[in-house]
Amino acid sequence: MAVHTxxxxxxxxxxxxxxxxxxxxxxxxxxxxxxxxxxxxxxxxTSASEIYNNNWFYGSLQVSTGGYVDISATGYSVADSxxxxxxxxxxxxxxxxxxxxxxxxxxxxFVRWRAGGSGGSTISTNxxxxxxxxxxxxxxxxxxxxx
Numbered sequence: 001m002a003v004h005t006x007x008x009x010x011x012x013x014x015x016x017x018x019x020x021x022x023x024x025x026x027x028x029x030x031x032x033x034x035x036x037x038x039x040x041x042x043x044x045x046t047s048a049s050e051i052y053n054n055n056w057f058y059g060s061l062q063v064s065t066g067g068y069v070d071i072s073a074t075g076y077s078v079a080d081s082x083x084x085x086x087x088x089x090x091x092x093x094x095x096x097x098x099x100x101x102x103x104x105x106x107x108x109x110f111v112r113w114r115a116g117g118s119g120g121s122t123i124s125t126n127x128x129x130x131x132x133x134x135x136x137x138x139x140x141x142x143x144x145x146x147x
Contacts (some may be wrong), residue, residue, distance in 0.1 A: 002019070002057070002058050002059050002137065002138060002139065002140040003053070003055045003056065003057060003058075003091065003096065003134065003137045004018050004019035004056045004058065005054075005055045005056075005133070006052045006053060006054055006055075006056075007052065007053065007135045008019070008052050008053045009052070011048050011051055011052050012038040013026070013029045013034075014026045014107070016029050016033070016034040017029070018058070019056045019058040019088060020034040020035075020036075020056075020058070020088055020110075021037045021058070021085055021087065021088055022034065022037045029049065031045075031046040031048070031050075031051070032044050032045070032046050034046075034051070035050060035051070037087050037088050038050075038087070038088050038089075038090060038096060038129070039073045039074065039075055039076040039087045039088065039089045039090065039098070040073075040074045040075045040076075040093055040094060041075055045063040045122050046079060053092075054090050054091075054092045054093075055087055055090070055091040055092055055133035056089070056090060056091070057086070057088060057089040057090075057096055057131065058086075058088055058140065059086055059139065059140045059141060059142060060083070060084065060085045060086060060140065060141050060142070061083055061084050061086055061141075061142050061143075061144070062070065062083050062117060062118070062141060062142070062143045063081065063082045063083050063143070063144045063146070064118065064144065064145050064146045064147075065144045065146075066105055066146055067100065067105045067108055067110070067144050067145070067146030068080040068081065068082060068100075068101040068104040068105050069081050069082075069098055069099065069100055069101060070097075070098070070099040070101050071084065071086060071096070071097070071098055071099075072096075072097045072099070073087075073089045073094040073095065073096045073097065074093060074094035075094075075138050076089070079101075079103055080104050081095055086131075091131070091132055091133040092133065095130050095131060095132050095133070096130070096131040097128060097129070097130045098113070098128070098131070098142060098144070099108070099127060099128050099129075100113075100127040100128075100144050100146070102127065105146050108146040108147060109146060109147060110127050110144065110146055111125070111145040111146060112124065112125045112143070112145050113125075113126075113129050113143065113144060113145075114141060114142075114144075114145060115136065115137065115139040115141070115142070115143070115144040116140075116141050116143070117141055117143050118143055118145065119126055120141070120143060123136060123139070123142070129142070
């Protein structure tokens with residue numbers, strides 16, 4: 001997963017479009033916009049202390065035909081996804097877990113997690129992939145392969 005890490009000082013608003021699903025350009029950027037899709041959720045008004053010294057996940061999920069994946073983090077869950085842009089997860093407050101749902105995908109079976117799409121390198125063959133601030137820090141696309 002791609003992780004954007006902030007230190008304890010000098011938060012540049014121009015960096016929000018790197019990791020926030022809600023910010024697509026550097027014009028009129030606000031903290032509320034950047035944290036609007038955060039997990040765990042933040043309440044308005046927001047402050048810099050909610051961002052600095054934290055590691056922010058950003059990325060997406062792709063699933064091969066007939067497969068299903070459950071996505072979860074503190075206060076966030078999606079069941080039986082067949083692909084999604086994953087919410088921005090503060091990895092210092094919650095891990096992100098992707099679970100291949102073989103019962104929903106029957107008769108298909110889970111094969112592996114790949115980085116970057118269907119032709120990417122294998123990450124794991126376990127049905128459960130738990131991501132922290134130290135795992136797959138440059139992977140922005142997670143692909144669940146089923147056969």
